[in-house]
Amino acid sequence: VKAVAYAVRTAEERDVDAIVGLWHEFVNFHHELDGRLRRRRASRKRFATLVRSLLESDRDRVVVAETAEGRLIGYALGSDRDNAPVLEPERFGLVSDIYVDEGHRREGVAGALFSDLENWFRVRGLTSVELGVLHVNTLAQAFWRAQGFTDFVDRLRRDL
Numbered sequence: 279v280k281a282v283a284y285a286v287r288t289a290e291e292r293d294v295d296a297i298v299g300l301w302h303e304f305v306n307f308h309h310e311l312d313g314r315l316r317r318r319r320a321s322r323k324r325f326a327t328l329v330r331s332l333l334e335s336d337r338d339r340v341v342v343a344e345t346a347e348g349r350l351i352g353y354a355l356g357s358d359r360d361n362a363p364v365l366e367p368e369r370f371g372l373v374s375d376i377y378v379d380e381g382h383r384r385e386g387v388a389g390a391l392f393s394d395l396e397n398w399f400r401v402r403g404l405t406s407v408e409l410g411v412l413h414v415n416t417l418a419q420a421f422w423r424a425q426g427f428t429d430f431v432d433r434l435r436r437d438l
């Protein structure tokens with residue numbers, strides 16, 4: 279068993295640039311899996327603005343995993359979302375991003391990031407959590423299933 283050499287904490291303004299860097303890797307990884315997932319022009323700047331707004335929002339949570347040396351090796355975004363007004367439950371937890379640096383995978387980092395979001399969802403009274411994952415993303419499929427997730431909705435796509 280490897281020593282736990284990182285800590286998970288709430289993200290702060292000073293983390294934004296490093297989170298944008300990790301997000302860049304996150305999108306590259308997805309683009310390699312499916313070329314339809316592509317960054318928009320000025321995406322770094324747009325993502326930095328988005329992260330700053332999430333840091334200010336009380337319905338969103340941004341968490342980071344930091345090494346003892348102060349380097350960020352992972353991040354995750356969670357939200358408390360309204361469900362369709364006619365469906366139970368009223369609100370649910372959504373995990374929109376989770377990413378761990380390639381050099382630190384299988385060390386429990388994503389598990390620790392998700393566990394933080396899970397606690398936050400529970401404290402807010404949420405009773406379920408959802409997320410999207412590419413069918414072909416075998417790493418994430420294995421990770422989410424290890425966290426107890428099962429198939430729910432298939433999201434389809436076609437060009438127009």
Ligand SMILES: CC(C)(COP(=O)(O)OP(=O)(O)OC[C@H]1O[C@@H](n2cnc3c(N)ncnc32)[C@H](O)[C@@H]1OP(=O)(O)O)[C@@H](O)C(=O)NCCC(=O)NCCS
Nearest residue numbers: 376377378383384385386387388389411417418420421424
């Ligand atoms: C998916 C991802 C976040 C997992 O991060 P991680 O820190 O390596 O995951 P953990 O170490 O916490 O893994 C916990 C458990 O999940 C399962 N798991 C994780 N990665 C796995 C893999 N590549 N193959 C098989 N099982 C895996 C295992 O059961 C693992 O426990 P174990 O190591 O004791 O066997 C990481 O691979 C990643 O960043 N991938 C690229 C981005 C991505 O796909 N994000 C998710 C989009 S939905």
